[in-house]
Amino acid sequence: MLDPEFLNILACPACESRPPLKEDAAGSRLVCTVCGRGYPIRDGIPIMVSEDHG
């Protein structure tokens, strides 16, 4: 689980509105609440590069 305060400062780099991200059910990645792109979490560090394009 990521620190909720840390999660608060993260935003989707693919969306101009910089929407918040949420952890998925497994806690293995962050998902944009707007575009649905997923960002993997490795060793507790979110990798802010989208896995899927489009």
Ligand SMILES: [Zn+2]
């Ligand atoms: Zn997004």
